[in-house]
Amino acid sequence: MSRNAGEAERIEDAVLTRAAQAGEVAALGLLLERHRAGMRAVALSILGPGPDVDDVIQDAAVTALRRVGDVRDPAAVGAWLRMIVRNTSRSLLRGSVPSLPIDDLRVPSTDAGPEGWLEHHTMRNWIWEALEELSPTLRLPLVLRHFSTGVTSYERIAGACGVPVGTVRSRLNQGRIKLAAALAATADAPHGDTARRTRASRVEARETLAAAESGRFEALLSERWSPGIALLRGNDPVGGRSVLVRGMDGDLEAGVRQRLAHAVAGRSLVLWEMDLLSPADDPDHCPPSVAWLMTLDDAGRPRRLRLLHPRPVQALESLTPM
The missing domain is CATH 3.10.450.50 (Nuclear Transport Factor 2; Chain: A,)
Incomplete structure (x- = not known):
């Protein structure tokens, strides 16, 4: 890739990232498509071929939705997405909670001003309103997987829901698909605090x-x-x-x-x-x-x-x- 082409991609990534941070789910979808091959390559290098790769990519998409406001360098969002996949893959192998390194988390400061806080909270409110549109059977595993700190593994979610692990995988897959649709449907709706x-x-x-x-x-x-x-x-x-x-x-x-x-x-x-x-x-x-x-x-x-x-x-x- 030429230097000019690489710089053009970075500029386009920055534009899409800022749009996603402003609440445009379509922009996040474009970012994920642009970087899907690189994300999948990272998952394959850690997990090898198998269904876990698709699960990790889907988990990374939801994590990106929740955390896109944490991106400090919008032009480097590809590296950020691959980092999420890397951490999620390693956490899956350990059976532990997916997380981001503390150095890569954006720490809100008073310099951000009220607009920054509003943007961050608006995105979170939008996600929760979309979750409320899902059926209880799909909402519960998604909340445990992505919003709890200690009930994130498939086995623990299965125990909490009283269903087999295979059913948890299926419900998470269905839930992510329906969540994407619900996000698009509620983009312009009022969101609770x-x-x-x-x-x-x-x-x-x-x-x-x-x-x-x-x-x-x-x-x-x-x-x-x-x-x-x-x-x-x-x-x-x-x-x-x-x-x-x-x-x-x-x-x-x-x-x-x-x-x-x-x-x-x-x-x-x-x-x-x-x-x-x-x-x-x-x-x-x-x-x-x-x-x-x-x-x-x-x-x-x-x-x-x-x-x-x-x-x-x-x-x-x-x-x-x-």
């Missing part, structure tokens, strides 16, 4: 833990949760409010505490990820973390709860709610 919703959810999570530690967990459930709250394992109900209260009280009596680590909140789905703190005299009492995955009713109250742990279920027999 996801940042405000998530901030409120963090406050609620901390208030829930504080109520439990002060002996008011059952009262808080009565005040804020659906009267028909159901605890699920996969898709199977395993109890209601009384089981939740007994489980929480039992953990507190054993000296186990929870600390909020991460939260995301949509209009119909909320995820709280907690660090589990074992008692000092029994450091291996419980797994290191638990995720509360809540489906909300029409009034915005939790009506279904799944408690998800990073370890196999047989290691969790001491935790009554499971």
